[in-house]
Amino acid sequence: MRVEILGTRAHIDVSAPGHALHSGILIDDVLFDLGEREYLERRPTAIFITHFHEDHAFFVNEDVDLDVPLYGPQPWPGLPVRVMRGPVDIDGMTVSPIPTNHSAGLRSCAYLVEKDLGRVLYTGDLFSFPQRYRDRIPDVDLAIIEGSFMRRGGLVRRDPATGRSHGHAGIPDLVDLLAPLSRRIVVTHLGSWFYRDIAASVQQIERLSGDVRVTVAVDGMTLEVAVDRDV
Numbered sequence: 125m126r127v128e129i130l131g132t133r134a135h136i137d138v139s140a141p142g143h144a145l146h147s148g149i150l151i152d153d154v155l156f157d158l159g160e161r162e163y164l165e166r167r168p169t170a171i172f173i174t175h176f177h178e179d180h181a182f183f184v185n186e187d188v189d190l191d192v193p194l195y196g197p198q199p200w201p202g203l204p205v206r207v208m209r210g211p212v213d214i215d216g217m218t219v220s221p222i223p224t225n226h227s228a229g230l231r232s233c234a235y236l237v238e239k240d241l242g243r244v245l246y247t248g249d250l251f252s253f254p255q256r257y258r259d260r261i262p263d264v265d266l267a268i269i270e271g272s273f274m275r276r277g278g279l280v281r282r283d284p285a286t287g288r289s290h291g292h293a294g295i296p297d298l299v300d301l302l303a304p305l306s307r308r309i310v311v312t313h314l315g316s317w318f319y320r321d322i323a324a325s326v327q328q329i330e331r332l333s334g335d336v337r338v339t340v341a342v343d344g345m346t347l348e349v350a351v352d353r354d355v
């Protein structure tokens with residue numbers, strides 16, 4: 125699988141060269157999240173949305189004319205979203221949703237992408253996985269995690285009206301969770317903390333490496349998920 129991380133910037137006002145575009149990951153010809161209209165120029169054969177926040181789905185506040193299958197964790201007004209209820213086979217790839225906890229009002233999911241014996245996990249935004257799904261995450265060749273917060277615990281708030289929590293995990297929480305399952309971890313969806321001193325922030329993230337290498341994505345970065353297991 126060829127993985128191209130099109131955009132690495134969270135839903136924030138600051139921007140920098142190399143970290144300017146919102147969420148989008150192209151895996152072969154399939155797109156995961158559509159944070160910028162220009163990603164449609166890549167002519168994906170299908171689009172999977174992790175959740176309908178505008179940095180992952182630019183069209184929640186803009187008109188869009190989509191002529192490719194659109195998948196997501198819930199219906200969306202005016203769009204023919206195919207709601208993910210289980211694995212979907214597309215382009216020789218199997219895409220499975222893993223529900224996540226992130227928003228108080230919207231459904232969200234991570235995606236597990238499997239092709240040619242390779243596996244990639246893209247978390248989207250989350251403060252946690254519900255336990256019953258977390259226990260079922262398999263070993264992966266690459267985990268692409270969100271980087272909204274560097275501090276452990278991230279930021280989780282409770283909606284006083286509904287009692288529901290929403291927010292983001294910290295990068296160390298996600299690394300702790302996924303390092304035992306991953307051959308490599310790449311951090312995207314970078315929050316404002318990252319932009320204060322980008323060189324230092326990159327180092328901070330890379331210091332989380334242990335048995336597993338943890339690196340930072342840059343807009344347009346490509347990775348090859350090669351399956352080099354002995355046959």
Ligand SMILES: [Zn+2]
Nearest residue numbers: 135177179249
């Ligand atoms: Zn986001």
Ligand SMILES: [Zn+2]
Nearest residue numbers: 175177226249
């Ligand atoms: Zn979000």
